[in-house]
Amino acid sequence: MTGSNRTVSVFAGVDRVAVLLYVLLSLVGMAAVVSASWDETSENVFSFSHIYVKQAVWMFAAWVVGLVVLLLDRSIWHKFAYYAYGLGIIVLLATLLVGDKVNGAKAWLHFGGFRVQPMEFAKIAIALAVARFMSEYSFSISRAGDLFRLAAIILVPFGIVILQNDTGSGIVLGSFLFVLFREGLNKWICIPIIFIATLFIVSFLISPTTLLLALITVFTLSEGMMNRRWRDCIRYAAALLLSSIVLYLVLDALLPGGFDYYKSLLIATLLSLFVVLWYAYRNNLRNIYVSVAIFFLSMMFLPTSDFIFSSVLQPHQQKRILNFLGLLDDNYNVNQSKIAIGSGGFFGKGYLEGTQIRYNFVPEKHTDFIFCTVGEETGFVGSIVVLSLLCMLILRLMRMGDRQQETFGRVYCYCVAAIILFHTFVNVGMTIGIVPVMGIPLPFVSYGGSSFMAFTIMVFIAFSLDASTRKGLPTYGGRA
Numbered sequence: 001m002t003g004s005n006r007t008v009s010v011f012a013g014v015d016r017v018a019v020l021l022y023v024l025l026s027l028v029g030m031a032a033v034v035s036a037s038w039d040e041t042s043e044n045v046f047s048f049s050h051i052y053v054k055q056a057v058w059m060f061a062a063w064v065v066g067l068v069v070l071l072l073d074r075s076i077w078h079k080f081a082y083y084a085y086g087l088g089i090i091v092l093l094a095t096l097l098v099g100d101k102v103n104g105a106k107a108w109l110h111f112g113g114f115r116v117q118p119m120e121f122a123k124i125a126i127a128l129a130v131a132r133f134m135s136e137y138s139f140s141i142s143r144a145g146d147l148f149r150l151a152a153i154i155l156v157p158f159g160i161v162i163l164q165n166d167t168g169s170g171i172v173l174g175s176f177l178f179v180l181f182r183e184g185l186n187k188w189i190c191i192p193i194i195f196i197a198t199l200f201i202v203s204f205l206i207s208p209t210t211l212l213l214a215l216i217t218v219f220t221l222s223e224g225m226m227n228r229r230w231r232d233c234i235r236y237a238a239a240l241l242l243s244s245i246v247l248y249l250v251l252d253a254l255l256p257g258g259f260d261y262y263k264s265l266l267i268a269t270l271l272s273l274f275v276v277l278w279y280a281y282r283n284n285l286r287n288i289y290v291s292v293a294i295f296f297l298s299m300m301f302l303p304t305s306d307f308i309f310s311s312v313l314q315p316h317q318q319k320r321i322l323n324f325l326g327l328l329d330d331n332y333n334v335n336q337s338k339i340a341i342g343s344g345g346f347f348g349k350g351y352l353e354g355t356q357i358r359y360n361f362v363p364e365k366h367t368d369f370i371f372c373t374v375g376e377e378t379g380f381v382g383s384i385v386v387l388s389l390l391c392m393l394i395l396r397l398m399r400m401g402d403r404q405q406e407t408f409g410r411v412y413c414y415c416v417a418a419i420i421l422f423h424t425f426v427n428v429g430m431t432i433g434i435v436p437v438m439g440i441p442l443p444f445v446s447y448g449g450s451s452f453m454a455f456t457i458m459v460f461i462a463f464s465l466d467a468s469t470r471k472g473l474p475t476y477g478g479r480a
Contacts, residue, residue, distance in 0.1 A: 010067060010070050010071060011070070011467075012467065013466075013467035013468065013469075013470040014070065014463050014464075014466070014467045015396060015400065015463060015466055015467070015470075017396060018393065018396040018397070018400070018459075018463060018466075019463065021389055021392055021393040021396065022393065022444070022456075022459060024389055025386075025389050025390065025393065025443070025444040025445065026059055026062075026063075026444055026452075028374075028386055028389070028444075028445060029055075029059075029370075029442075029444050029445035029446070029452070030052070030055060030056060030059060031351070032366075032370050032373045032374055032445055033051060033052050033055045033366050033370070033446075033447045034052040035351060035352050035354070035357065035373050035377060036051075036357055036365045036366035036370060036373045036447070037050065037051035037052050037366050037447070038052070038352055038358075051366055051447055054449065055447050055448075055449070055452070057449075058449035058452050058453060059452060061453065062452050062453045062456035062457075063456070065453065065456060065457060065460075066456050066457070066460040069457060069460040069461055069463075069464055070460060070463065070464050070467070072464065074409075074464050074465050074468040077128055077408075077412070077461055077464075077465070078132060078135070078408050081125075081128035081129050081131065081132035082129060082132060084124070084125040084128055084129070085125045085126065085128065085129035085153070087125065088118070088121065088122035088124075088125035088126065088157065089122075089156060089157060089160070091109075091118045091121075091122070092118055092119065092122055092157055092160045092161065092164075093160060094109070095107060095108070095109055095118050095119075095164065096160060096163055096164050099164070100115065102115075104165055104314055105164055105165045105166040105439075106164045106165060106166075107119055107161070107164045107165075107166040107169065114449065115450075116449070116450045117169075117448070117450040117451070118450075119157075119161055119164075119166060119169045120169075120448075120450040120451050120453075120454035120455075121450070121453075121454045121457075122157055123172065123173075123419060123454065123458070124454060124457055124458050124461070126153065126154065126157055126173065126176075127412055127415035127416060127419070127458070128412065128461075129153050130150065130153055130154065130176060130179070130411060130412075130415060131407070131408045131409075131411040131412035131415060132408060133149070133150055133153060134150070134183065134407055134408075134411050135406060135407040135408035135411065141180065141183055141184050141185055142184070142186070147185075150180075154173050154176055157170075157173065158170045158173050161173075165314055166439075167317060167438065168426075168438030168439040168440045169439075169440070171426075171438065172419060172422055172423065172426075172440065174422070175415075175418040175419050175421065175422035176415060176418065178414070178418040178421070179411060179414040179415050179418050182414055183411065183414075199211070199298060199301055199305065207262075208262050208303075209261060209262040209265060212262065212265055212266065212269070212299065213265070215295065215298055215299065216237060216240065216269065217237075219291060219295045220233045220234075220236065220237045221233075222291060232279070236272070236275075236276070239272075240268055240269060240272050243268045243272075244261070244264050244265040244267075244268035244269070245261075245264075247264045247267065247268055248261045248264035248265075251264060266299065266303075269299060270296075270299065273292055273295070273296060276288065276292055277289070277292060280292075309321070321436055331433075332363075333362070333363050333364070333369065333437060334430070334431070334433045334437065336356065336361045336362045336363070336372075337362055337369050337372045337431045337432070337433075338431075338432060338433060339356060339361070340354065340356035340357060340361070340362050340372040340373075340375060340376040341371070341372055341375035341376060341383070341431065341432065343355070343356060343376055344375045344376040344377065344378065344379040344380070344382075344383075345379050345380070346379050346380045346381060347378075347379045347380075347381055348375075348376065348377045348378040348379030348381070348382055349376060349377055349379075350377060351377055351378075352377070353377060354373060354376035354377045355376075356372065356376055357372065357373050357376055357377070366446070366447040367441060367446050367447050367448060368427065368430070368437070368439050368440070368441065368446065369431055370427075370441075370442055370445050370446045370447065371383070371386075371427060371428050371431045371442055371445070372431055374386050374445070375431075386445065387424070387428070390420065390424050390443065391424075393420065393459075394417045394420055394421050394424075395417075397413050397414075397416050397417035397420070397459070397462055398413070398414065398417045400413045400462055400463075400465070400466040401413030401414045401417065403466060403469055403470070404465065404466070404469055405469060408465075409465040409466070409469065412461070412462060412465060413462045413465065413466070416458050416459060416461075416462045419458070420443050420455070420459075423440055423441065423442065423443050424442065424443060426438055426440045427440050427441065427442040427446070428442070443455050444456075
C-alpha cells in the first residue's frame with residue numbers, strides 16, 4: 001500500500017469533525033500551557049525543564065498512540081475489557097501502597113523522569129468494563145442483582161481512590177449515573193442519593209435539631225398528601241413533639257450531666273417509626289414503607305455527617321467545603337481566579353499579557369486553574385470558544401453513541417461523553433466559584449501528560465468504534 005492509501009485506510013469511516021475538534025482543543029491547550037508557564041528570562045526556551053516542552057512531548061506521543069488505536073480492530077476493546085479493568089484495579093492498589101504523595105493525594109507513580117497518575121487511565125478501563133457488562137445478553141437494568149454488580153464495578157475503584165485521598169478523581173465516577181439514566185435506569189433511584197447529599201450540605205448551615213424537625217415536617221406532609229390522612233399525620237407530629245419534650249425533661253433531670261434535646265427528639269422519632277409501621281400494616285398502606293425507609297436512613301445519616309466531615313475528609317477538603325458554603329473567607333485560589341477571569345473583559349488582555357497569570361497571583365495556573373489563563377488573555381469570547389469546542393466534542397460523542405448498533409459501543413461512547421462533561425463542568429465551575437475546588441483537570445487543555453494521554457486514548461477508542469459502525473463491518477457480538 002502507498003503512504004496516501006495507508007492514511008486513507010486509517011481514517012476511513014472516522015468522524016473527521018470529531019478529530020478536528022480534538023486537534024483544535026489540543027492546540028488551544030498547548031497555547032494555554034505555554035502562556036501559563038512562559039519564562040521570558042530563560043536562555044533556552046526549548047529546554048526539557050520547561051512545562052510546555054514536556055506537554056508538547058506528551059501531546060505528540062498521544063497523537064501517535066491515537067493513530068495506533070485507530071489501527072487496532074474494534075473487537076479488542078470488547079474482548080479485553082475485563083482484563084483491562086482487572087489490571088487497572090491492580091495498578092490502583094499498587095499506587096495506594098507504593099505511590100508518591102502529591103498535594104496530599106497518594107495517587108502518582110514514578111517511571112524514570114516521568115510521573116503518571118494511574119486513575120486517569122483506569123477511567124478508560126472502567127468505561128470499557130461498564131460497557132462490556134451492560135452489553136451482556138443476560139443484563140437488565142431493571143434487575144436489582146445486575147445493578148448491584150454494575151455498582152460494584154464502579155464503586156471498587158472509587159473506594160481505592162478515596163483511600164488514596166484523591167476524592168476529586170473518585171467523584172468523576174459519578175458521571176456514569178448519566179449513562180445509566182440514558183440506558184433506562186429508574187430516575188427515582190437517584191432521589192435518595194441527591195437527598196443524602198443535600199442533607200450533608202444543609203447540616204453545615206443549620207443545627208441538627210432544626211434539620212431533624214424539617215425532616216419530620218417533610219415526612220408528615222408527604223404522607224398527608226399521598227394518603228390524604230391529614231388528621232392522622234397531624235396527630236402523629238403533635239404526639240412526637242410532645243413525647244420528645246417529655247423525654248428530654250425526664251432525662252435532663254435524671255442524668256447528672258443533663259441531656260441534649262436533639263438526642264431526645266432522635267430517640268422519640270425512631271421509636272415512633274414502629275407505630276407508623278404498625279399503622280401502615282393495619283390500614284394496608286404499603287407506600288408508607290418506602291417513605292419510612294428513606295426517613296430512617298436520613299435520620300441515621302445525620303449523626304454520621306459530622307463524623308464523615310471531621311474524620312474522613314482531610315483538612316484541605318474540609319476547608320474547601322466550608323469556603324464553598326461561605327462559612328469561611330479564606331479562599332485565595334478562587335478569589336484570584338475570579339479576578340483573573342473578570343479582568344479579561346470581553347476580548348481579553350492578549351496572549352502572554354495576563355498580569356494575574358504572569359505574576360503568579362493564581363496558583364496552579366497551568367493545571368487545575370488553566371481556564372483562568374484562557375479567561376484573562378482571551379476574555380469572554382475566547383472562553384466561549386473553548387467551551388463551545390468541548391461541548392461540540394461531547395455532543396459528537398453522544399451522536400456516535402446513538403449511531404452504534406450494539407450496546408457495547410453505545411454505552412462506551414456515552415461514558416466518554418459523560419466523563420468529559422463532568423470534568424468540564426467541575427473544572428470551569430471551581431474557577432468561577434460555583435463548585436468546590438476538587439483538583440480536576442480541564443480535558444485536553446490542562447497541563448498533565450497522564451490526563452492528556454488518557455483522554456486521547458479514551459476518545460480515539462470511541463472514534464474507532466464509530467468508524468467500524470459507519471463502514472458497516474461485521475459485529476463482534478453483544479446485545480443490540
